Amino acid sequence: MTAYQLPVAGRAEVRRAHRDLVRADRTGTALVLLTTCLAAATGLAAPWLIGRIVDHVETGNPDTGTIDLLALGILGSAAATVVLTRFARYLAHRFAERALARLREEFVDNTLALPTNVVERAGTGDLMxxxxxxxxxVGxxxxxxxxxxxVGALQTLFIIGATVLVDPILGLCAVVGVVWLWWPGRWYLRHARPAYLAEGTANSDMSETLxxxxxxARTVEAFGLRHRRVHTGDQRVRDAHRTRVRTLxxxxxxxxxxxxxxxxATALVLVAGGLLYVNELTSLGAAVSAALYTxxxxxxLNRVLMYLESMQRASASLARLKGVQHAAGGAAPTGGTPRDDRIEVTDVRYAYTDRDVLRGVDLAVRPGERLAIVGxxxxxxxxxxxLLAGVDTPRAGTITVGGVPVADLPPEELRRRIVLVTQExxxxxxxxxxxxxxAAPxxxxxxxxxxxxAVEADWVHTLPAGLDTPLGAGDTTLDPAQAQQLALARVLLxxxxxxxxxxxTALLDPTTARHAERAMAAVLAGRTVIAIAHRLHTAHYADRVAVMAAGRVTELGTHDDLVAAGGEYAALWRSWHGR
Structure with a gap:
């Protein structure tokens, strides 16, 4: 089964993106255009000068001084072409690097704005x-x-224009050869975009599976899934290979x-040039210049069409990059200001697929209360x-904080009010x-x-550079307890x-868990706490306990009241204590 794929931008949006990259740096665009035109123009001088030398020699009484001047002109035009072409490419590369930097920043912003549920559905493969x-x-x-x-397109246009100026008929012969590329070019462009998009999708699926x-890996080995996963991986690799063969x-x-x-084009110009010269309809120098131009x-042309493939691949990649902003959900929510910290859940329903996992949940959490949710x-x-943390949005019903729907709060306001702390x-x-x-820039x-x-992270003072100590692969690594203390310190900030x-603390060993729970107590002091408890000792010390079964809140009350009631919670409590 293919994983959920993030959206892909349409052709019109990709065209707008190309235009935006140019408009964002008009000065750079103008400089690239000017130097490229100058480089292409100076490159036209040599064939024309060679034609003049041929005509001069053909007179039978050539002036060596004139020939020397024409030869110097050829050398000068060649040197100017090299310098201007190099400078034009330098400016083009500088323009491209600035454009790529803006594109990367925009992509990072769009990626960070993705809702957590979208990232989880897409998996790591597509985003990676x-x-x-x-x-x-794209880079x-x-x-x-x-x-x-x-540069290649401008040089092609300038060369054809120069050939037409030398002799219109010979110029037309050169145009015929270029026009030949119209049909295969259209065929290629029509099939390239879907082919490269399919290749990108196949690469995402392959990355996600691998x-x-x-x-x-440990789960695969534990449940004997090795052959199944290898088969699935081979299938994804075959799919990626098939799409690459198509683009090849x-x-x-x-x-x-x-x-x-x-x-x-060359054959037409040579044949037509010979016929015109024999019939005295053009000079030998013009025929030679036209042939050299051709x-x-x-x-x-080789550079244009060779890199056209790269442009098509990049266009498909740009469509995938631009598509991320559609998954981000457009403009940020701009809900009102909550009047207080009371959380209310009203008839909430939620489904991961086509079946609800929450079925009409109603719950109210008072400010400063410690509520345990068990089941x-x-x-x-x-x-x-x-849902309470705003990670996901209910399919039906509402969750409000201070009368404002959680889904309508801007991310900064939501994170300032409610934070979810998990095992990760x-x-x-x-x-x-x-x-x-x-947490606090x-x-x-x-x-x-x-x-x-406050979270007892005294180990920070033993680090080589204190707060400036690098963390991660190849640098200092934190054990699970230290990683959790870091996360709890973020919550405090x-x-x-x-x-x-x-x-x-479910994934920590008992000793580490006790230290972590002491640290957590400092974080939770004076705050509203909603504890999703798989171990019932957490519920014992809560102000109230909400019991969930089959997607509903079936019991709500204090620990003592629920035990005395002899319902589902009482049964869970007896089971927990082995009675």
Whole structure:
């Protein structure tokens, strides 16, 4: 089954993106255009001067001084062409690097704006392929292909124009060869976009499958899924290979036609030039100049069509990069300001597929309350926690904080009010300070150190560079307890009024879990706490306990009241204590 794929931008949007890249740097565009035109113009001088030398020699009494001057002109035009072409490409590459930088920043902004549920549905493969392969493809195209195609296209136009000026008939012969490329070019462009998009999708599926297999290697071995995962991986590799063979076929057909066009143009000019010269309808110098111009068509045409493939690949990659902003959901929500910290859940329903996992949940959480949510596996506890934190949006019903729907709160306001703490505590590549600044960018060192001290993260003082110690692969690595303390310090710095705990210590060993729970107590003091409890000792100390079963809240009350009632919670409590 193919994983959910992030959206892909349409042709019109990709064209607008190309125009925006140009408009964003008008000065750079003008300089590239000017120097490229000058380089192409100076490159036209040599064939024309050679033609003049031929005509001068043909008179039978050539002036060596004139020939020497014409030869010096050829050398001068060649030197000017080299210098201007090099400068034009330098300006084009500088323009491309600036455009790529803007594109990368925009892509990062759009990626960070993606809702968590969208990222989870898409998986790591699609985002990884867009972040690496697609960015690299667009970068290569902007740096190399776009300048080469631009320079080659201008040189082709200038050469044909010069050939027409030398002799209109010979110029028409050169045009016939170029026009030959119209049909294979249209055929290629019609089939290239869907072929390259299919290749990108296949690469994403392959990356997702291989990444999932590698990440779950222990599970694969434990359940004997090795052969099944290998088969699935082989299938994804075969799909990627098939799409690449398709794009290779398109390129091989197009490039073959370039040779045909060049040979056809050269042959026509030589035959027509000979006939015109024999019939005294043109000079020998003009025929030679036209032939030289035609032979010069080979280089820019080859470059244009060779890099046209890269441009098509980049266009498909740009469509995939631009498509991410559609998954981000457009403009950020701009809900009102909550009047207080009360959370209310009204008739909430939610489904991952076509069947609801939450079925009409009603719940109210008072400010400063400690609420435990318990129930058997699959009851919907973690799903409700994600909805309360705004990670997912209900299919029906509402979840409000202070009367404002959680879904309508801007991300910054939502994170300032409600934070979800799970079993996963990610340590980002960067310094300790960078990892904590995520929660409070303006926090000074004193505030950061106070947050670390509150969660008993004294280990920060033993690090080689303190808060400036790099973390991640190849640098200092944190153990699970330290990673959780770092995450809890983030919560303190974010200073939310409500903390939702989804068994944040479940993956830790008992000793580490006790230290983590002491640290957590400092974080939770004075806040509203919603604890999704798989171990019932958490519920025992809560102000109230909500019992969930089959996607509904079936019981709500204090621990003592629910035990005395003899219902589902009482049964869970007896089972927990082995009675």
């Amino acid at each position: 392929a867009r972040t690496t392969a697609d960015i690299a493809t 290569t195209s902007l740096r190399d292909a776009a300048p080469e195609v631009f 990444a999932a297999t590698a990440a779950g 076929y398109l390129r091989s057909v197009l490039f073959g036609q370039v040779d045909v066009a060049f040979v056809l 032979t010069r068509l080979a280089d820019p 058997p596996s699959g009851a919907g506890k973690s799903t409700l926690g994600r 505590h990610h340590v980002f590549i960067g310094t300790v300070r960078d990892n904590l600044a995520i 303006t926090a000074d060192d004193t505030r950061v150190l106070d947050a670390l001290a 974010a200073d939310p009024h409500t903390v939702i705990l989804d068994e944040a």
